[in-house]
Amino acid sequence: MGIFKFVSIIVLNFNGEKVIGKCLDALLNQTYPNFEIIIVDNNSYDRSLEIISDYLEIGNISVVKSKKNLGVAGGRNLGLLYAKGEIIAFIDNDGYAHKNWLAEAVKTLESDEKIGAVASVVFFSHKRIILNGAGGTLNFQGYGGDLCFNMPYEFAQIPKEVLYPMGCGMVVRKNVMDMIGPLDPTPLKWYDDAELGIRIWKSGFKVVVSPYAWVDHAFGYSDQFLKSKVYMCERARIRTILKYYSALQLFLWIPRELWYSLRYFLKSPSCWGIPLKSWLWNIYHLGSALKWRWKFISKRNSFWHLLHQSWGTFPPPTPNNQAFIPNFKSLGKDLILDGHSDLHYLNFGWYYPERDGAISYRWTEAQASAFLKISSEIHSMFIKLRAPQSKEQKIKVIFRRLGEINPESEVFVLANSDWQEKKYEVRLGEGFYELIISPETVVKGRCRRLLGVAVSYMRFI
Amino acid sequence: MKALHIFPFFGKNLVTGSEIHEYILTKELVKLGIEIDVFTTCSKKVNPLAAFSIKWDNEYPEGLEKTDGINIYRFKNTLSVPKIIGQVLSKLVINRWIKEENRYGIMVKGSPNLIDYYYLRTISRPVIYDWLTMLGRGPNSFSLLYRVLKTIKNYDVILVGFVPFALIWQLTFICKLFKKPVVILALFHPEDLSHHFKAFYWCFSVASGILAQTPYSLKLFKQYFPGSTPIEVGPGVDTASFGDNKVSGDRFRSKYGLKGKKLVLFVGRKEPSKRYDIAIEAVDLINDNRIKLVIIGKDIDKKVISSPNTIYLGEIPKADLMDAYDACDVFLLPSEYESFGMVFLEAWMRKKPVIGNSFCKPVASIIQDGEDGYLCASPEKIAYRLAQLICNPTLAKEMGEKGYKKTISRYTWQVIARKVYDFYYKITSRQ
Numbered sequence: 029m030g031i032f033k034f035v036s037i038i039v040l041n042f043n044g045e046k047v048i049g050k051c052l053d054a055l056l057n058q059t060y061p062n063f064e065i066i067i068v069d070n071n072s073y074d075r076s077l078e079i080i081s082d083y084l085e086i087g088n089i090s091v092v093k094s095k096k097n098l099g100v101a102g103g104r105n106l107g108l109l110y111a112k113g114e115i116i117a118f119i120d121n122d123g124y125a126h127k128n129w130l131a132e133a134v135k136t137l138e139s140d141e142k143i144g145a146v147a148s149v150v151f152f153s154h155k156r157i158i159l160n161g162a163g164g165t166l167n168f169q170g171y172g173g174d175l176c177f178n179m180p181y182e183f184a185q186i187p188k189e190v191l192y193p194m195g196c197g198m199v200v201r202k203n204v205m206d207m208i209g210p211l212d213p214t215p216l217k218w219y220d221d222a223e224l225g226i227r228i229w230k231s232g233f234k235v236v237v238s239p240y241a242w243v244d245h246a247f248g249y250s251d252q253f254l255k256s257k258v259y260m261c262e263r264a265r266i267r268t269i270l271k272y273y274s275a276l277q278l279f280l281w282i283p284r285e286l287w288y289s290l291r292y293f294l295k296s297p298s299c300w301g302i303p304l305k306s307w308l309w310n311i312y313h314l315g316s317a318l319k320w321r322w323k324f325i326s327k328r329n330s331f332w333h334l335l336h337q338s339w340g341t342f343p344p345p346t347p348n349n350q351a352f353i354p355n356f357k358s359l360g361k362d363l364i365l366d367g368h369s370d371l372h373y374l375n376f377g378w379y380y381p382e383r384d385g386a387i388s389y390r391w392t393e394a395q396a397s398a399f400l401k402i403s404s405e406i407h408s409m410f411i412k413l414r415a416p417q418s419k420e421q422k423i424k425v426i427f428r429r430l431g432e433i434n435p436e437s438e439v440f441v442l443a444n445s446d447w448q449e450k451k452y453e454v455r456l457g458e459g460f461y462e463l464i465i466s467p468e469t470v471v472k473g474r475c476r477r478l479l480g481v482a483v484s485y486m487r488f489i
Numbered sequence: 490m491k492a493l494h495i496f497p498f499f500g501k502n503l504v505t506g507s508e509i510h511e512y513i514l515t516k517e518l519v520k521l522g523i524e525i526d527v528f529t530t531c532s533k534k535v536n537p538l539a540a541f542s543i544k545w546d547n548e549y550p551e552g553l554e555k556t557d558g559i560n561i562y563r564f565k566n567t568l569s570v571p572k573i574i575g576q577v578l579s580k581l582v583i584n585r586w587i588k589e590e591n592r593y594g595i596m597v598k599g600s601p602n603l604i605d606y607y608y609l610r611t612i613s614r615p616v617i618y619d620w621l622t623m624l625g626r627g628p629n630s631f632s633l634l635y636r637v638l639k640t641i642k643n644y645d646v647i648l649v650g651f652v653p654f655a656l657i658w659q660l661t662f663i664c665k666l667f668k669k670p671v672v673i674l675a676l677f678h679p680e681d682l683s684h685h686f687k688a689f690y691w692c693f694s695v696a697s698g699i700l701a702q703t704p705y706s707l708k709l710f711k712q713y714f715p716g717s718t719p720i721e722v723g724p725g726v727d728t729a730s731f732g733d734n735k736v737s738g739d740r741f742r743s744k745y746g747l748k749g750k751k752l753v754l755f756v757g758r759k760e761p762s763k764r765y766d767i768a769i770e771a772v773d774l775i776n777d778n779r780i781k782l783v784i785i786g787k788d789i790d791k792k793v794i795s796s797p798n799t800i801y802l803g804e805i806p807k808a809d810l811m812d813a814y815d816a817c818d819v820f821l822l823p824s825e826y827e828s829f830g831m832v833f834l835e836a837w838m839r840k841k842p843v844i845g846n847s848f849c850k851p852v853a854s855i856i857q858d859g860e861d862g863y864l865c866a867s868p869e870k871i872a873y874r875l876a877q878l879i880c881n882p883t884l885a886k887e888m889g890e891k892g893y894k895k896t897i898s899r900y901t902w903q904v905i906a907r908k909v910y911d912f913y914y915k916i917t918s919r920q
Contacts, residue, residue: 064601064602066602068594077597080597081597081599081867082867084597084599084600084848084866085599085847085865085866085867085870088601089600089601090596090597090600090601090602090603091596091597091600092593092594092595092596092597092600092602092606093594093595093596093597094594094595095590095591095594095595096591106593106594109593109609110596110602110605110606110609112602112605
């Protein structure tokens with residue numbers, strides 16, 4: 029195994045009876061030959077330990093059970109106590125690694141000694157063309173977001189350097205991990221990965237994305253056991269900022285934070301307790317936060333250039349691509365975007381349905397995809413659409429036969445801010461097609477959405 | 490060369506693996522020409538009062554006894570901790586263990602990192618818990634220690650056994666004080682947390698040598714105690730008795746009414762750590778009334794066995810035991826904790842295939858999985874392997890033959906004694 033450094037994969041498990049088997053199957057199927065698996069069970073009360081026990085005889089798997097739920101950071105710290113590898117990989121019980129995941133991640137990590145950690149490209153497990161994220165970042169306000177979240181892989185621009193690797197699928201050098209110390213277990217969940225990234229950057233190392241280290245993530249599986257997600261997220265955000273933002277950054281941050289807290293209160297008076305509770309919790313734990321701050325105060329490498337240059341909440345809303353489940357049995361040739369009959373057609377890139385008088389429609393993002401079934405040859409396309417701004421906009425409409433990459437047909441459509449029905453010549457034979465709408469530009473619209481074009485229907489004759 | 494062997498128990502008629510081991514090893518070394526005195530207590534067995542407290546009865550008379558050319562000096566146990574104090578100190582140690590579990594979690598048995606986990610817990614534990622444990626476990630024989638202090642200069646090497654008793658700790662300390670070479674017959678169960686104490690770790694680190702039972706134990710000693718000098722010797726088997734042509738499986742079947750049955754044999758104390766429950770469950774899973782599990786060994790836990798497929802015989806005469814090995818179709822011991830598992834050698838001497846627990850690493854390092862036996866842990870897998878061996882007598886015979894060859898070449902007492910003899914000379918010459 030000489031050339032393959034020993035890797036310890038730490039799998040965090042809490043009530044993972046529905047997912048842990050699949051997670052371990054995927055890990056045992058890795059092409060990378062030299063690794064151990066350490067499963068940290070955060071005091072599950074389901075059958076997951078029973079399932080894990082069946083794997084003990086199969087591979088190099090150790091299982092350590094915590095007597096209480098230590099949270100994400102605490103659980104990972106527990107796993108680190110027993111890790112023997114020169115490289116540490118972290119994955120959640122609902123993360124299913126592709127067989128080359130570890131090999132690719134280690135290859136990227138070893139490509140430059142300044143790389144301290146590698147982020148994986150994480151897909152939604154139930155819709156494996158849509159990204160859960162490829163690394164993540166914070167904005168000035170401290171809100172964290174996964175980069176490329178909800179984007180189709182085909183059109184996503186995978187970043188190279190990121191502020192932090194997503195917890196599911198992150199790979200870190202052991203010596204870097206030793207240098208930056210254990211994770212802060214106090215907030216229990218959220219921002220543990222962001223904190224790890226910040227510490228790595230502050231210590232003079234980089235966090236990069238390994239573009240072919242792929243993990244499928246059963247997004248939201250572990251969150252179902254959380255009672256107060258927003259509150260826990262908020263308190264972890266404030267704590268992270270108190271620990272790692274410089275004095276100047278804090279000076280800029282505090283008035284805005286107070287302003288946003290006030291706005292939060294005015295907008296949703298019923299939830300006023302969340303910011304208040306988050307602050308009280310942070311004041312109570314200020315001592316430990318200051319200790320961490322003191323520990324990293326001398327490490328002056330900046331991570332500021334990696335933050336998203338925005339204040340307020342982050343990230344902006346995206347179409348809920350995971351919710352679109354195309355049903356090929358119910359497809360027809362005409363796409364009417366009314367929020368009901370279109371549900372079986374849509375693939376990704378469509379915002380929620382809206383109405384403009386009698387016209388029902390959906391906005392697209394930078395790319396939108398839907399499926400069609402053409403039963404007999406067609407010659408023309410009728411499309412009703414409008415652009416988000418008065419300037420005329422060019423929109424590319426691509427038709428791809430299902431399973432093909434090259435387009436069967438391409439049409440350029442023009443749109444302005446008024447609703448218009450237009451006819452274009454399109455020649456398509458019988459079969460299933462993927463329709464991709466790709467506007468030339470996108471405009472930041474209401475609620476900070478990125479809007480491409482509004483489409484009411486597409487009919488084919 | 491003159492050697493002093495010191496053990497908590499010692500006697501020709503003691504039957505557990507560790508006592509047989511120390512007795513035959515001593516006898517064989519005497520045959521090789523080493524003059525050996527044995528210092529031991531007047532006890533025949535341990536009598537546990539609480540988790541970390543043992544009552545040491547004086548069952549043998551005090552004084553000198555000569556057997557097989559060995560001078561055995563027996564000393565009375567001076568201090569056995571009273572029951573109530575034993576319970577209190579056990580409670581203190583157990584509370585400490587609970588604290589450690591809160592901090593370090595609980596590593597599931599069968600995990601490859603289990604020993605790292607025990608090691609981490611042990612080195613984090615304040616030394617007071619070692620003192621409490623050593624006091625409670627004993628044996629504490631002041632007359633034995635006084636005699637050692639008085640006579641130690643007369644010996645070239647001291648062999649002391651075995652974990653988890655306090656004698657190792659007491660004697661290693663004295664030997665280091667008098668700069669005498671001390672060898673430890675550890676019989677260390679790495680998978681058993683109750684064998685992990687800093688006091689023992691210290692002994693392993695400073696001893697002149699450690700007799701390791703298996704390649705796995707050898708590796709462990711080298712890994713965790715870098716200054717130590719372990720050698721792999723293993724236990725041996727009484728080839729003359731177990732290989733005797735007079736041993737008869739038919740006689741055993743007739744005597745115990747087992748004619749026409751397929752027999753799975755389990756030999757070991759009937760206590761939870763030997764996991765006889767797994768053996769019963771595995772045979773029940775096969776659910777064939779022609780297949781019987783025969784359990785032989787002292788009843789420690791006194792639990793009633795209700796399975797119709799299991800026959801518990803308790804302790805039986807040695808001649809019957811040898812016949813039982815010959816009668817069985819498969820030998821099974823799913824024990825979690827073993828320093829070696831001498832019974833596997835005894836089964837191999839009768840050319841029988843064996844099944845051991847894959848989670849018990851010392852056992853896993855002597856059975857070659859799929860060659861001379863099988864290694865598995867769950868009742869389902871054991872049941873599968875049992876059925877495989879019972880249905881395929883050719884395979885069972887082949888495995889038994891391979892086990893026999895391995896035993897004859899590596900695990901006879903003559904081979905083992907020669908290794909220890911050479912080791913004694915090596916360390917005394919180095920001294």
